[in-house]
Amino acid sequence: VRVSSPVSPPRDPVVVLASDAFKGSLAAPAVCASMARGLRRVWPKVEVRSCPMADGGEGTLEAVLMGVGLRGSRHARIVSGAGGNPIEVAYGILDSPDGNVAIVEVAQVVGIADRVAMALPAASRSTRGVGELIRALLDADVRRFLVALGGSSTNDGGAGMLTALGARLLDSEGETVAPAPSALGAIERVDVASLDPRLETCEVILLSDVDNPLCGRRGATATFGPQKGVASQDLAAFDEALARFAGHVESALQRHVATSPGAGAAGGLGFALQVLGGSSRSGAEFVADLVGLDASLEGADWLITGEGRSDAQTLAGKAPLVAASRARAAGVPATLVSGALDSAALSELGRHFAGCFAIPAAPMTMAASIAEADELLADRVEQLARLWAAAHE
Amino acid sequence: VRVSSPVSPPRDPVVVLASDAFKGSLAAPAVCASMARGLRRVWPKVEVRSCPMADGGEGTLEAVLMGVGLRGSRHARIVSGAGGNPIEVAYGILDSPDGNVAIVEVAQVVGIADRVAMALPAASRSTRGVGELIRALLDADVRRFLVALGGSSTNDGGAGMLTALGARLLDSEGETVAPAPSALGAIERVDVASLDPRLETCEVILLSDVDNPLCGRRGATATFGPQKGVASQDLAAFDEALARFAGHVESALQRHVATSPGAGAAGGLGFALQVLGGSSRSGAEFVADLVGLDASLEGADWLITGEGRSDAQTLAGKAPLVAASRARAAGVPATLVSGALDSAALSELGRHFAGCFAIPAAPMTMAASIAEADELLADRVEQLARLWAAAHE
Numbered sequence: 001v002r003v004s005s006p007v008s009p010p011r012d013p014v015v016v017l018a019s020d021a022f023k024g025s026l027a028a029p030a031v032c033a034s035m036a037r038g039l040r041r042v043w044p045k046v047e048v049r050s051c052p053m054a055d056g057g058e059g060t061l062e063a064v065l066m067g068v069g070l071r072g073s074r075h076a077r078i079v080s081g082a083g084g085n086p087i088e089v090a091y092g093i094l095d096s097p098d099g100n101v102a103i104v105e106v107a108q109v110v111g112i113a114d115r116v117a118m119a120l121p122a123a124s125r126s127t128r129g130v131g132e133l134i135r136a137l138l139d140a141d142v143r144r145f146l147v148a149l150g151g152s153s154t155n156d157g158g159a160g161m162l163t164a165l166g167a168r169l170l171d172s173e174g175e176t177v178a179p180a181p182s183a184l185g186a187i188e189r190v191d192v193a194s195l196d197p198r199l200e201t202c203e204v205i206l207l208s209d210v211d212n213p214l215c216g217r218r219g220a221t222a223t224f225g226p227q228k229g230v231a232s233q234d235l236a237a238f239d240e241a242l243a244r245f246a247g248h249v250e251s252a253l254q255r256h257v258a259t260s261p262g263a264g265a266a267g268g269l270g271f272a273l274q275v276l277g278g279s280s281r282s283g284a285e286f287v288a289d290l291v292g293l294d295a296s297l298e299g300a301d302w303l304i305t306g307e308g309r310s311d312a313q314t315l316a317g318k319a320p321l322v323a324a325s326r327a328r329a330a331g332v333p334a335t336l337v338s339g340a341l342d343s344a345a346l347s348e349l350g351r352h353f354a355g356c357f358a359i360p361a362a363p364m365t366m367a368a369s370i371a372e373a374d375e376l377l378a379d380r381v382e383q384l385a386r387l388w389a390a391a392h393e
Numbered sequence: 394v395r396v397s398s399p400v401s402p403p404r405d406p407v408v409v410l411a412s413d414a415f416k417g418s419l420a421a422p423a424v425c426a427s428m429a430r431g432l433r434r435v436w437p438k439v440e441v442r443s444c445p446m447a448d449g450g451e452g453t454l455e456a457v458l459m460g461v462g463l464r465g466s467r468h469a470r471i472v473s474g475a476g477g478n479p480i481e482v483a484y485g486i487l488d489s490p491d492g493n494v495a496i497v498e499v500a501q502v503v504g505i506a507d508r509v510a511m512a513l514p515a516a517s518r519s520t521r522g523v524g525e526l527i528r529a530l531l532d533a534d535v536r537r538f539l540v541a542l543g544g545s546s547t548n549d550g551g552a553g554m555l556t557a558l559g560a561r562l563l564d565s566e567g568e569t570v571a572p573a574p575s576a577l578g579a580i581e582r583v584d585v586a587s588l589d590p591r592l593e594t595c596e597v598i599l600l601s602d603v604d605n606p607l608c609g610r611r612g613a614t615a616t617f618g619p620q621k622g623v624a625s626q627d628l629a630a631f632d633e634a635l636a637r638f639a640g641h642v643e644s645a646l647q648r649h650v651a652t653s654p655g656a657g658a659a660g661g662l663g664f665a666l667q668v669l670g671g672s673s674r675s676g677a678e679f680v681a682d683l684v685g686l687d688a689s690l691e692g693a694d695w696l697i698t699g700e701g702r703s704d705a706q707t708l709a710g711k712a713p714l715v716a717a718s719r720a721r722a723a724g725v726p727a728t729l730v731s732g733a734l735d736s737a738a739l740s741e742l743g744r745h746f747a748g749c750f751a752i753p754a755a756p757m758t759m760a761a762s763i764a765e766a767d768e769l770l771a772d773r774v775e776q777l778a779r780l781w782a783a784a785h786e
Contacts, residue, residue, distance in 0.1 A: 302784075309755075333783030340755030343765075346772055354783030355776040361751045362702075362733030363759040372736075379739055383748040384780065390726030390747030391695075391784035 056283020158272020449676020551665020
């Protein structure tokens with residue numbers, strides 16, 4: 001009888017890197033690259049599997065394109081920004097056996113980083129450019145759309161997009177009403193006779209990390225209006241105008257979605273896309289599937305995830321939590337390394353991760369931490385890998 | 394033939410906590426208590442072995458008293474502070490089969506935290522109070538002294554202490570000269586006839602973390618004078634005065650120690666104690682022995698050490714490096730958790746530790762980090778323990 005040694009020769013671990021972007025600092029692929037650099041300082045031949053994550057917000061296009069590799073391509077087009085200003089936006093095209101899929105990131109068109117639009121009042125910002133982009137893609141024979149809804153500056157219920165696609169908003173005199181929050185309250189009828197007929201044959205998937213309805217206490221205006229610059233005394237009027245607009249759109253299209261989860265995403269753009277037949281999905285879960293996270297976890301020893309700031313919202317299903325949940329199902333420990341941790345949420349976060357860490361190596365300002373994030377992150381992951389190696393022996 | 398399972402049932406690790414103080418924030422025993430709290434959140438029954446460390450500076454008295462347990466006792470006495478102001482100082486008495494050992498922490502008597510003394514110019518500060526305390530201890534039949542030299546505000550070469558013990562500093566007229574840096578240059582002779590004769594039968598061990606000589610380029614004045622408030626244009630005069638004073642002391646006592654390592658500790662107090670027969674030791678190594686660090690490491694799985702700030706000076710033999718070196722000899726991985734890490738030294742520090750970490754969980758000010766150190770430290774160690782547990786499986 002041969003008794004084999006119970007001690008295997010030590011080998012470098014297989015590590016899955018599945019981080020969201022550090023918003024304002026590093027895109028998700030760059031985060032994974034920094035993490036990989038830290039790991040290689042400890043294990044020069046470590047097997048790293050990079051699965052950049054996103055949750056439907058800013059950075060989703062980049063994560064999806066990275067995830068699909070050669071099947072995807074990046075394109076650009078000039079459309080109207082939220083303030084009517086021309087803006088060059090990036091979008092993706094994903095080759096698929098069933099036809100091309102367009103990846104539209106709403107934050108590229110009407111994002112909060114657009115200074116021209118942000119200088120205008122929220123009441124005059126519109127999603128018209130999103131409709132222009134979709135129309136151009138329809139012209140290019142695209143019939144499948146993946147729309148990432150996070151990071152918008154608009155609160156127009158998708159009125160701008162609908163008019164760009166052919167809908168007409170009419171007042172009591174039958175005159176056309178502008179598709180901006182300031183005018184929506186005057187709508188008496190929505191004419192969908194000229195709505196682009198090609199939309200009926202489209203498949204639209206909406207990626208979002210929020211499940212808010214269009215109106216009411218948990219609606220788009222009450223929840224996200226203030227951070228888009230809607231004054232507190234105007235919140236009720238915005239909400240009423242959205243409700244009025246939505247009622248007319250629902251009557252015209254004979255579809256009722258204003259109260260469905262996600263209708264309140266992107267200032268109600270979620271509503272307009274759902275009323276056209278789109279279905280909402282969790283952005284993080286969808287991206288995890290698209291980048292093949294489950295397959296990457298097979299035979300892996302450790303997953304590292306992260307995001308710019310981790311707090312109670314992380315627990316509501318942001319990318320790091322989805323990554324940890326997939327890792328748990330695969331029996332792989334998941335460690336969180338973020339730009340910052342909210343100490344008040346740490347105890348709860350700790351239940352989901354094999355350790356939660358932040359990148360600062362000393363007291364420092366937020367600005368310094370953001371400016372040095374690339375190296376701080378590599379350093380932090382290096383030190384965690386040193387501990388991992390020691391504990392694993 | 395029975396083949397036993399190669400998998401042992403998982404057990405909680407045995408963890409040695411051997412941290413220095415986080416100066417200005419937590420004493421070493423408090424640091425170890427915070428770390429233990431973090432560990433118990435992950436492993437409620439973890440075996441913790443606390444070995445609070447010190448390096449001969451501020452906090453050495455507390456660490457030593459904690460280390461020796463019931464064999465030690467804490468006492469207090471009023472002596473002269475560095476500015477001549479009365480000051481209550483703590484000291485320790487350690488029972489030993491060979492007679493009592495007094496533990497004198499110079500930082501208690503002439504420390505940089507004494508605002509009265511620090512408001513005076515460096516030229517007028519003196520170590521007289523150290524001599525007063527030693528004399529009182531001699532009166533109490535103490536003949537063995539452990540003197541922790543770090544953290545002083547003085548630069549008098551120990552002249553104050555020597556005069557308090559009976560030495561007389563005389564100028565060319567035979568008049569007594571004050572034992573302060575401003576007057577040392579006038580000395581023509583040192584009269585040791587009245588020096589306390591009991592000193593000849595004493596054993597004095599000096600604890601320090603510096604090996605500087607008394608004078609010259611690496612001397613007490615050049616190295617530590619500026620941080621004690623000696624103006625750059627006065628450095629040369631201070632150094633010359635110390636050299637002159639030292640030459641006369643050495644002639645009188647027929648012992649030459651001004652160039653020996655550690656003579657420059659505590660503004661030259663190291664010189665005066667060496668010239669009385671004291672021998673210098675590494676404070677951190679001595680404390681490690683006294684608290685029984687090697688015995689605590691037997692059968693341990695993990696050591697955690699730390700200090701207020703880790704940088705290139707840590708590598709010169711501070712307490713965390715001594716703890717890591719003892720741990721390595723025992724085959725136990727050592728992890729560093731400090732208040733702050735100098736990123737520039739991190740790569741070098743990383744070679745000595747199984748991971749180097751800092752307590753901030755997000756960008757924050759130094760003041761906030763110090764104020765919240767107790768909880769930040771428990772949180773950080775908790776999260777490291779979660780990673781350890783996952784990696785160890």
